[in-house]
Amino acid sequence: DAKTTQPTSMDCAEGRAANLPCNHSTISGNEYVYWYRQIHSQGPQYIIHGLKNNETNEMASLIITEDRKSSTLILPHATLRDTAVYYCIVRSRDKIIFGKGTRLHILP
Amino acid sequence: DTAVSQTPKYLVTQMGNDKSIKCEQNLGHDTMYWYKQDSKKFLKIMFSYNNKELIINETVPNRFSPKSPDKAHLNLHINSLELGDSAVYFCASSQSPRMNTGELFFGEGSRLTVL
Numbered sequence: 001d002a003k004t005t006q007p008t009s010m011d012c013a014e015g016r017a018a019n020l021p022c023n024h025s026t027i028s029g030n031e032y033v034y035w036y037r038q039i040h041s042q043g044p045q046y047i048i049h050g051l052k053n054n055e056t057n058e059m060a061s062l063i064i065t066e067d068r069k070s071s072t073l074i075l076p077h078a079t080l081r082d083t084a085v086y087y088c089i090v091r092s093r094d095k096i097i098f099g100k101g102t103r104l105h106i107l108p
Numbered sequence: 109d110t111a112v113s114q115t116p117k118y119l120v121t122q123m124g125n126d127k128s129i130k131c132e133q134n135l136g137h138d139t140m141y142w143y144k145q146d147s148k149k150f151l152k153i154m155f156s157y158n159n160k161e162l163i164i165n166e167t168v169p170n171r172f173s174p175k176s177p178d179k180a181h182l183n184l185h186i187n188s189l190e191l192g193d194s195a196v197y198f199c200a201s202s203q204s205p206r207m208n209t210g211e212l213f214f215g216e217g218s219r220l221t222v223l
Contacts, residue, residue, distance in 0.1 A: 034211070036212075038151075044198070046213070087151075097153065098150070
């Protein structure tokens with residue numbers, strides 16, 4: 001079963017930062033937080049992952065709280081092409097289990 | 109070149125038939141997966157193979173039989189298809205799962221419709 005909780009849906013204006021929250025209060029010390037997204041009719045796409053420190057790449061930033069019980073994915077300048085379902089995942093040793101994700105709508 | 113490729117992309121068939129979906133990855137990864145995404149859009153892991161060895165087998169009917177001829181290929185064969193098997197099936201690959209890091213690379217999916 002998924003070990004994360006995310007809002008069902010969110011809206012964000014085009015050009016603004018999209019902040020997607022995720023709760024993972026039962027995360028273990030050696031489990032990573034991963035984010036994927038799925039654009040309509042496509043396969044899921046890796047975005048970013050982290051353990052304790054905040055991470056940034058060309059797609060997004062990941063902010064993990066000090067107690068590691070929650071995290072936030074930040075898309076700094078959302079575009080219409082960022083409309084997708086975003087999955088926050090706590091990775092156990094052998095498998096990645098997807099939850100229900102957050103459906104992000106980017107509004108023009 | 110496509111990293112993870114699945115064929116066919118679309119498959120429409122009658123109940124009771126047997127069908128296969130093929131998957132190939134050219135990333136040199138050790139591990140491959142099959143996920144099922146149903147009409148409610150939940151993505152559920154079905155199987156995982158590491159170097160041709162089955163390492164994950166979730167509660168999947170034994171009508172589903174994965175086959176891995178080599179570590180670059182993981183095919184999914186489904187016997188006696190049922191209406192509830194209609195879904196999009198995604199293949200994925202990653203480096204060895206025996207560690208907590210490593211992203212999954214997904215194929216574009218195979219949409220199976222059982223009539």
